[in-house]
Amino acid sequence: MDKRKRLILHAIIQDYITSAEPVGSRSLVKRHQIDLSPATIRNEMADLEEMGYLKQPHTSAGRIPSPKGYRFYVNSILGDPSPAPEDLARVEELISAAGISLSNNPRQLARLMASVTNYLSLIAEPSDTIQEIRHINIIPLSAASAICLVVLSDGSVRHHSLSIPEGVTPREIKALSDFIDNRLQGVQLQHLDSRLLHSLKTEFAGNLRLIDDIFFLFQHALAAAGQELVMDGATNLLKEPEFKNVEKVRELFRTLEQDEQILKLLVSGSSHLEDLDIKIGPEMGLESFTDCSLVVATFTLRDRKITLGILGPARMHYAKTIGFIRWLREYFSSGGS
Amino acid sequence: MDKRKRLILHAIIQDYITSAEPVGSRSLVKRHQIDLSPATIRNEMADLEEMGYLKQPHTSAGRIPSPKGYRFYVNSILGDPSPAPEDLARVEELISAAGISLSNNPRQLARLMASVTNYLSLIAEPSDTIQEIRHINIIPLSAASAICLVVLSDGSVRHHSLSIPEGVTPREIKALSDFIDNRLQGVQLQHLDSRLLHSLKTEFAGNLRLIDDIFFLFQHALAAAGQELVMDGATNLLKEPEFKNVEKVRELFRTLEQDEQILKLLVSGSSHLEDLDIKIGPEMGLESFTDCSLVVATFTLRDRKITLGILGPARMHYAKTIGFIRWLREYFSSGGS
DNA sequence: TGTTAGCACTCTATTATGGCGAGTGCTAAT
């Protein structure tokens, strides 16, 4: 991918973000004062398509970005210093209008986020009744499968099946089970994040073959438990042309009603604590979200892990959204109420 | 309205409820084995239309019920003994699957209601932090207008403007203000219902000209405060043909996101405690709900006033819905967890 | 060798057109 291709790809994505229409070679040249003829652009576009960054809705239409294209774009702007929200004045006005206790009132914060971004906002935070892990046990069922049992402090039991990699012995499983049980007993669910699991992993002396699967399972299966979900601005998504037909809207809302699923999506990101976690369309693994993207930030406030998310169309204005959500995190981290 | 007209109206409404298509004279005769010719039915239909119970989407289409038609229908079946939910077995199974603590977990109850009715379910209950009235004051601004101030126990102040009926003197206003302030101080918002207000009204000795307005204001403006709203099953509405176009869906959801407004709608019904409160389309006073109806039941459980609502299309299956919600209330009132 | 102009072609979206069918209102007969 040479520099010119990158430039063109960016231009196409930016155009598509604002217009939501397939971008043609001619209009691209016009809008961006590129010193090339449409024909040249067409050649480059054909290349980019072959490389998987673009696609054509049909022959003789312009190009639209593929998920891979968005991914490339996002990765390349992620390093940029992110701007404060454009309408910072408005945001601060909203914050002060909402009172000083935004962080205590997730609904209000969610409303603020939705209204600033014009997308759907999501907030996950530990529920008031703090759940901790009582007991963990991995029980081999056969040579190739096992069940992982987790007992929580409210007495509820969760169980999930596991497949065992070849060559892992029952004795090793037992060792792992004991180790994990030993270390995670008493841990609050909200503290069960990738950092903790990572440090456990480096500490564990036994067979590592199974441990990743287990941890993956923890992150996905337990992430949601003990978390409260708040969302706002669902209607914002309905403005987007990708949701012109009601069928898609229905699927979207049907998924949004599954709190558990959404929570998993929010909390299961890996790179959380460092920076943002951005999931593009298919990366979310939810049929009805294929045309959406999710930007997630996590931070800790008064020992509570708060997760903020913005769900918009895959066509979302990434720079703005990233800037805003980084700003928000900064705001709260630096003592902003 | 003679008996035959009533019969025909009922038949039309029932057909329309199931088919969602304008009902023609011929198909009506067929489906209901009526001993009249289509022509006769047509005459009756024309009458019913003239009386305002039916309307025609356009010339040469069948008839559909008007809000007035629904109202008539609902009033006439409201007296009928309401059947237990058809799929009682399924309901009880769901209840037991959800555990015994339904009334502690409004989200689960909401899910149950949505899944049984296939409409949108709403639940309002007092929020954990119980708010009470600290102070009420009516301040005349001019001869024709005043402001009513209400201070709540969390320190927040609500103010609403009022217009003063002609001939009410400032002194009378003062008397009323003092009376209300005196009687409502310390009253929890959740207890501020029509029964209480009604009894206050009979007790008040002064000029009654203003009191209705004030009480109306209380019910509408304060009803929402201190109540928590839970809803589920929004997607169910999207199945209905009235929400085929996205514009309507957007308006609908936009309104649904205004918790305060919905709470008012739920809690402001007058006949609450006796039986059900049913609002049909325009009666709700919300543009985006003109094609919907709302069935509301209220009951008290462990001294907490719980309000249950089902929001469906105006075309909703009233008998079923009424039966279900009555059954639910009965279930909880008779000690069902 | 990379770039560009030109051109034929493809495909969608939009508009116009012409039945089809369900349903009505009216009139005249029962």
Next chain:
DNA sequence: ATTAGCACTCGCCATAATAGAGTGCTAACA
């Protein structure tokens, strides 16, 4: 009072025609 008959209305749907945007390819150009 009821009904059969009939001309008429109107939305719905499929088909056809048109316009427009954009492409890929080829040949010429710097």
